[in-house]
Amino acid sequence: MPKKLTIRDIAELAGVSKSTVSRVLNAKQDVDPATREHILKVIEEHTFVLDMAASKLAGGRSRLIGSLIPSLAWPLMPEIMRGISEVVAQSPYELILYSITHEQVHHDKEQRDIISRILHSNLASGILAVFPGPSICYLTELYEEGFPVVIIDDRSEPTSVPWVSADNRLGAHAATKYLLQLGHRRIAHIQGPADYRASQERYLGYCDALQEVGLAPDPDLVCPGGFTPTDGRSAASHFITMPNRPTAIFASNDHVAYDVLAAADEHGIRVPEQLSVVGFDDIAPSSYSRPPLTTVRQPFYEMGKQATEMLLALLERPSTQRRLQIADSPYAPEIHPKAPQLNQMHSPTRVRMSTNLVERSSCSPYKGHIDC
Known part of the structure; x- marks a missing residue:
């Protein structure tokens, strides 16, 4: 087997210092372009592979x-x-x-x-x-x-x-406001898991939008659900079979929105003619659902x-x-x-x-x- 080369070996072959080779490997910009190209050529010629576990910055x-x-x-x-x-x-x-x-x-x-x-x-x-x-x-x-x-x-x-997240509350507010602007007033919401902060924030955004137009959130139009496939099927069926069913449903995420679409189809309810549906996330399948899903895109x-x-x-x-x-x-x-x-x-x-x-x-x- 050929000898396993080290950074020291590459430095000797290239005629430069170990620190210069290290700076090239670490993608530092303060190396002369010609020197960088020369070192990379030596590395390629000798099939040098850096041992990432052993290498240190x-x-x-x-x-x-x-x-x-x-x-x-x-x-x-x-x-x-x-x-x-x-x-x-x-x-x-x-x-x-x-x-x-x-x-x-x-x-x-x-x-x-x-x-x-x-x-x-x-x-x-x-x-x-x-x-x-x-x-x-x-x-x-x-x-x-x-x-x-x-x-x-x-x-x-x-x-x-340090923490990065999407603005769930404003996203839910935008979804509910959109349905309100379309004239809907009986807007149901299927919540995510109760112990998830995102679920709580999406519910608050839903309430914010309703209250802005003088509507008090109706407990009868809010049901627990989840975030995974089939979590929303029970709540969707409940809303669709209500005597005075909602005209729109804001789902906690896209998977739950798919459950609403499936339940509506099972009960002969046409979407969007008889029921409007909005999801949350904009995962890849949402543009291919039947009908394509209106949703809130997370970045x-x-x-x-x-x-x-x-x-x-x-x-x-x-x-x-x-x-x-x-x-x-x-x-x-x-x-x-x-x-x-x-x-x-x-x-x-x-x-x-x-x-x-x-x-x-x-x-x-x-x-x-x-x-x-």
Whole structure:
């Protein structure tokens, strides 16, 4: 077998210092272009492959970022991962994924064990946690001890950990307001899981829009549901078979909206002629449902991108400054205008990203339209 080359070997073959080779491998820009090209040519000729687990950045940091994610089967994950991957690809870091099974999502101890294994392996310099659920308390402890952590959305209220999410309340407000503008007044809402912060915020946005036009939320038009397939079937059937059924339904997410479409079809209710339906998320199948679903688009790609930029900004700072000086890093993200400044003393970094309503064919005006 050919000898496994090291950075020292590449430096000797290229006639440069080890630090220069290291800077090229770490994608630093302060290397002469001709020297960079020469080093890359030597690397290619000798089929050098960097050992990412053994390689370290300046200060002894690992070159790896750990991403704690739910199942990749979740329909929102491809876009989040695309945003994460694009940012990491432009940095000196590489990404390693730690997937949490459906069963582990609901067990704090199992998630803590996974995070402990990440830390004890000394592989990851920081953690990007996507919908971490019960492990938020443990992640908060790690962050407050100086370990870089950034969270993308979560089911609970944000803590001191830097956090990125969509603006669920404004998104739900926009969906409900749209139905009101179409003349609907009996607008039902199928909620998400009661213990999810996103569910609570979407319900509040629904109430906000109703109250703006002088309508009090009707408890009879609100039913519990969920976020996974078939979670909304019971509530949808209940609303559709009511003697004075609603003329529109705002579903907690697109999966629940599909349940409404299926229930309407089973009961001979035409959408949108007899029932208007709005979802939330804008996952890929929503443009192909029958009819194509009007829904609120979450910026999944942008959320992944922004959270990764925040984590890279933390990694660029000494541990004593990580909670206070993210904004000065070359990786500092562009912050939503209404978000708090990243370098505010002791203020948790919370970035709420804008959603937007995607109008398709699942809604139509109600007879006797009333302007809002």
